[in-house]
Amino acid sequence: MTSRTPAVVFGTALAGYLAVGLTLSMRFGYMLGDALSRTSAAQAVLLSRDPHVSAIGFIFTPLTALAQLPIVAFASWWPGITRWNISGIAVSAVFMAGAVVMIHGICRDRGLPGRYCLLVTALFAVNPMIVFYGANGMSEAGFLFCMCWAVRRLIRWVGTDDVHDLVLVGIALALAFLTRYEGVVPIALTAVLVAAVTVLRRGRVHWKAMRRRAILDAVLVAGPGAAAFLVWITTSWLITGEALAQLSSSYGNAAILAQSGGSSGDVLSTGLFSFAAVISLGPTLAVSLPLATVLAIRRRDLEFSVAPVLLGGVLAFQAASYITGSTFGFLRFFVCAIPLAAVVAVQLFPAGPDLATRRAGAYRRHRPALPALRSVAAAGVVLLSALGLPVTGWAMLQPSLSSQQYALGALFDRHPSADDPRAVEARRIIDSFSTERRLASFLDSQDLPEGSILVDTVYGFAVVAASDHPTRFVIPSDLDFTKILNDPASGGVRYLLTVPNEGRGVSDAINRRYPTIYDNGAELYPLVLEVPNDGADQPDWRLYQVPG
Incomplete structure (x- = not known):
């Protein structure tokens, strides 16, 4: 691998996601409502009869729509940019390609051999759920990019103790919140994890002497996210009179849930759905997570703790929200299982040499010299990751698991039956808008x-x-x-x-x-x-x- 490899990875992923997105939109007319509504919000900022920045709205956090503004600006010359959600597709493709680069970076930081680094990255990039959400303009792409960026930099910080890594974690998490509201969860969890790691850097005996440093590190990593949260809710309150319009507005999620009939099941059924969603998107976790946990304990590898805390915390929050009737049972809400499975697979490999960093901290942890994973074991890790792809693809085509994606199967059915209710409904989903x-x-x-x-x-x-x-x-x-x-x-x-x-x-x-x-x-x-x-x-x- 060379210094140009990340650019090649980014360009290849970007081209693929753009091609899929434009085909779904302009060839089949298949668009999702949340994506198109964000495009409409960006259009209102620039091209409505009363253009102003607050027209972006305060139901969704703003980053996905704001990122579309440079492209939507050209819609006055070519209205197809908003008609076919091209601006949204372009933004999600860029974000998801960025997420692929972050996974590639995690592989390189771990010291994986070049071929395995590219294979793990490719398996993440071609995951059907990743391809679909990198190609449809939804906010999941931006959220995954920010989360993968935060995970990569926090893994680095655990070893390097470099304040630059910690600052970038804070920025990434702030942007994650500005992409989706559940971004507040990893902000809080990261602050706790960072404080715990800092307190223990000199060992349990000296933990009291490290308390002030731990608080400073926690504030440093949580500060940008806390500032983004406060600025957002204050701006919303000043303009609309509602600090959290997503919860209190008649257009918000709580109102939509009530208007749609409320919670869709009891605790058992919603809990089973949440479990099935995680397993469908990260089927390899059933094997790789326990194994990686054991290996991390044996290796005394604190780097392993990052992904389960950040990405697993988001999954736990989504499951709890659905079980308590606070949100819908959408498979996409559990999409963090995919990067979690990828990072856990990478953690099965022993860490390579110490990471190069701008300025290592006083309490840098040196990676122990460990023998490389045997070729058979390494190939097994890659094969295990590959076996998860058809499971995810199958889950996406099941109406009971994937109410928003199963219609994709109808695109490949050249002779749909008019007597098949499922085929008819799938066609209606594709014909939305x-x-x-x-x-x-x-x-x-x-x-x-x-x-x-x-x-x-x-x-x-x-x-x-x-x-x-x-x-x-x-x-x-x-x-x-x-x-x-x-x-x-x-x-x-x-x-x-x-x-x-x-x-x-x-x-x-x-x-x-x-x-x-x-x-x-x-x-x-x-x-x-x-x-x-x-x-x-x-x-x-x-x-x-x-x-x-």
Whole structure:
């Protein structure tokens, strides 16, 4: 391997994820709602009728949408960037390619021989779940990159005691929080782990003398994440009046969960699902984790503790959230099992020579000289990792485990049966947002002025993202939205785009202001158009005219 190897790894992974993403989107029209909604948020910041940074919204943490802004800026010249979620795909591909480079870096830092380093990296990169989430614009790619970056740097710090590594861990964890809310969990766990490692650097006898240093190290690693958290919730409170809109807003996760019928099972069923999800995504952990634990104890290898604490902590949090009814049972929430399995496999190899570092700390731990893993054993580790890929691929095609991914199987079914309910539903999942794209094209053809269509982005984000003229829509992030909602005619609105007042539609601002508008136009507005929806879990649309 040479100094150019990481760049080659990054470029190869990036090209692959972009190719898959653009094929899924532009060839098959397969996009996920959370990804497209983030693209719509980025569009609102730059291209809405009232562009401003706070239009990014405060339901999701902002990094995934903010990263799209340089690409979305060109959507005024080519609207396909938002219509086909190209900006989201590009961002997730970059992040996931970065995660692949971090796994490669962990392998190199461990001292793996070149061929095994590339094999372990490749097995992570081509994992079906990694490929899919590196290609669909979701926030999982950014979160995995930040977590893998933090894991790599913290493993290095355990050995080097280099403050530069610790600072980068803190930055990576802060960015992880700005990507997904569960990033607060590894911030807290890392602070505890860092404090514990520092206290014990001189041995148990001298732990009291190390307490102040341990506190400083913990503050250093948790400080950036704590600052990001405080700045985010303070900004949200100042602008929206809600510090944690994800929990308290009518658009947030708690509201969505309630509108969708609440928790989907009892403690036993949700616990079994969580266990099955982890095993499906990291099947090798059942063998490699106990074995690596034993080897780490025998080798007195503290580096091993990093990945189970950081990545395992996220998995435990997701399982607890689902079991307690605080979130949905989505396979993607357990995606950290994949890098955990990869890092644990790497830890089966004995550590190589001491790491080169910018400035080693006073309590650097020197790696012991250990014999290399025998070729048969090394090949067995790689083979074990490879055997996990078909298990994950199979799990992704099971509706009971993977409600958001199983439709991928329909892409390869050239002769689907019209009598097979599963095939029909899979086709509807793939067709999600196809109706919204057609509706956007119809509205674009009407030659309407700016601010002439009132719509809430609960469901309407897909219509706005697909439109060539996003300034024609009045959306909730517009500062005058409430004023126009109360008197559409005076605000220059010509059409109201509505959804049924049920399920998530109860949070739609138009439904809350005019509860019967979908049924009868609130006895104020005549019906112009009704559009049945081809997509799964998507509403039938009704377009009402505002008398002028």
